[in-house]
Amino acid sequence: VATTPDFVTYPSDVAVADAVCHDRWVEVTWTDRRSSRFHHLWLRDNCPCPSCVAQITREQTFEILAVPAGLTPDAVERTRVGDLFVRWPDGHESIYDTGWLRDHVYDRADPHTRSSTRSTPRTSWDSSSFSAPPTFDATAVMTRDDALHDWLVALSTFGCTRVRGLPDDPDVVGELAARIGVVRHTNFGVLWDVKSEPDPITNANTSLRLPPHVDLPTREYQPGVQFLHCLVNDATGGDSVLVDGLRVAEIVKAESPAHFRTLTTVPWNWANRSRTSDYRWSSPLIVLDGHGEMSEIRVGNWLRAPLVDVGFDRVEEAYEAYRHLFEVTYRKDLVVQFRLVSGDCMVFDNRRVLHARTGFDPNSGPRFLRGCYSEREEVESRLRVLKRAGQDGSTHS
Amino acid sequence: VATTPDFVTYPSDVAVADAVCHDRWVEVTWTDRRSSRFHHLWLRDNCPCPSCVAQITREQTFEILAVPAGLTPDAVERTRVGDLFVRWPDGHESIYDTGWLRDHVYDRADPHTRSSTRSTPRTSWDSSSFSAPPTFDATAVMTRDDALHDWLVALSTFGCTRVRGLPDDPDVVGELAARIGVVRHTNFGVLWDVKSEPDPITNANTSLRLPPHVDLPTREYQPGVQFLHCLVNDATGGDSVLVDGLRVAEIVKAESPAHFRTLTTVPWNWANRSRTSDYRWSSPLIVLDGHGEMSEIRVGNWLRAPLVDVGFDRVEEAYEAYRHLFEVTYRKDLVVQFRLVSGDCMVFDNRRVLHARTGFDPNSGPRFLRGCYSEREEVESRLRVLKRAGQDGSTHS
Secondary structure, three states, X not given: OOOOOOOOOOOOOOOEEEEEEOOOEEEEEEOOOOEEEEEHHHHHHOOOOOOOEEOOOOEEOOOHHHOOOOOXXXXXXXXXXOOEEEEOOOOXXXXXXXXXXXHOOOOOOOHHHOOOOOOOXXXXXXXXXXXXXXXXXXXXXXXXXXXXXXXXXXXXXXXXXXXXXXXXXXXXXXXXXXXXXXXXXXXOEOOEEEOOOOOOXXXXXXXXXXXXXXXXXXXXXXXXXXXXXXXXXXXXXXXXXXXXXXXXXXXXXXXXXXXXXXXXXXXXXXXXXXXXXXXXXXXXXXXXXXXXXXXXXXXXXXXXXXXXXXXXXXXXXXXHHHHHHHHHOOOOOOOEEEOOOOOOEEEEEOOOEEEEEOOEEOOOOOEEEEEEEEOXXXXXXXXXXXXXXXXXXXXXX | OOOOOXXXXXXXXXXXXXXXXXXXXEEEEEOOOOEEEEEHHHXXXXXXXXXXXXXXXXXXXXXXXXXXXXXXXXXXXEOOOOOEEEEOOOOOEEEEOHHHHHHOOOOOOOHHHOOOOOOOOOOOOOOOOOOOOOEEEHHHHHHOHHHHHHHHHHHHHHOEEEEEOOOOOOOHHHHHHHOOOOOEOEOOEOOEEEOOOOOOOOHHHOOOOEEEEOOOOOOOOOOOEEEEEEEEEOOEEOOEEEEEHHHHHHHHHHHOHHHHHHHHHOOEEEEEEOOOOEEEEEEOOEEEOOOOOEEEEOOOHHHEOOOOOOOHHHHHHHHHHHHHHHHHHOOOOOOEEEOOOOOOEEEEEOOOEEEEXXXXXXXXXXXXXXXXXXXXXXXXXXXXXXXXXXXXXXXOO
């Protein structure tokens, strides 16, 4: 079997049946009678041989400028085991593993059906979907890869989860995050406290009610995953609230396409100022990806800066759309309200799901959460590696 | 003087001369005879009083849904000291500091002239601009705020700098980065080594020639600032190369608007795979900001994954444009090649400036660099705080 240029194997019931060289591409017919076209340069670029790919790092050393633009194979054929063989005019020979090649077919009617960076389809939710986030056992998640996998799939699908039964240790939230991957550092530190303080640098560290928001909308790259570990919650008030920003966006779009367009195009200003830092960013409240789907939402009432980047003529439109969006985040049929208890950790997609808390009375009892941030791509990377380890063919087409 | 809703003061020679309430906005005439319009909701939203803004955190507690959409002041007037006073129908009263208000005028012909997130205009460069990056003294940068300021302005302007004279300490690169702000953690660690290794997880840790690239194009958020501290460079070969990606983009655009369009619209696939991680992303090679200017470039030949997200019909166009871009990065009149010596640290905008190295002979002598990452917004935040400290009016309009 030919090598593949990554750490994944590609078991496949389907093999190359035939290969024909056309002017601009090679046409491969598979043993299941489907056929796929691969451009000459694409094939040359993806040669996995030891002189094109450093075998230890699996990183390419071949550079596309080493061959002419109009490169055409001298010969193409099916190997004895059903891989694709190509010989190039300079004598270079490439062999493409049949499973790898089948997995990388790009000759399809709708290329967008292939999502190469998001492993799990998202499902939007509201208050009728559940009364608390999908919940997972801390010990299982920390010790078993299948439990880790199931937790991360839920996180990817719904954007919110709860891990229950963590030990009473103020640093364990970092260990939970490290089970996925790298923890993000910010000016708030690696792990940070949420508690009422006399001299807070953020409204989070007061006893104030916090309206639905994401954390750090003031940064170009909002943290993709947020962890909030409840160490103690004995105060009166201080319930937790989650709202699915994906559902919020769907509703605003359905109720007013014009507002939705405004929300995706008018840049709002953001500022996170303290005595020692001054972060600012400018971004629409809803950002779409290349396929027109919501990539992220930015809502954080107290972190907005004066709206100055948009120009006079769109300011009223901007406020009208913002009011609509903000109003939807408060709707009873969208809000999931619940109470964190000691040992609970809320883990959610901070670029999709808004969180909030009801105000609390700091004199009625202690309330102390400890949190940290990570990124969506850490979740996706961990899921890919878990799938490699448990590779059973189910993850490959 | 009225309070301002942030930690900045706004000294101003200009004051409010008069204020008139119109249907949808307040028109302010200034003592320099200019006039500016402020929408009613914008003014209400930006009231800095203690019941609207938490005075310790300087973060807003007022929410825009607390007032009706068609809100109109009951009274507007100039205060005795030249601030703006507004009384609202519910009796709430707002006073806007005249310097703050003047600084936040958004009623201008071209709102895009106001760049709220980039402090310094960029200047593109080539090999005729300098023979090595603008160089700064390590001791000065580490100990004096004015030297820190000048270094960061150069970094922001040119996207590349060199700090010279760092001690022979493998951890000092982290201290240099911390002088700016938060250091970014990745799967490569906080500080990472660049040296030839027997079992590398990246081509960087071989003795191979590295073509011009950015680090981590495989991540959604490429690190904005890269630090490379040279501890020893006694090998034959291993020179450093920098190319301004901003200039590269300008040249490609001038030579072929069609290629430029392809580069800004066709998503390439990226992968950074190791035995324990598997990061992937999909993005055009050149990303534009909301004003149509280059926000970032993604070039890293050995970190590209097979092109699969774009669809069959655009693959040849994608390769043609990529070849053009890649060819430009090699042009002699763009490349600045120099040699790092012990104590040098290259600090550059990793989303703008490509770096490369010539191959070296690992048996000819040791070569050991140590690096870390930070973000553009850490630079901008530090610059804003430095300007606050040295506030002399020059940073305000």
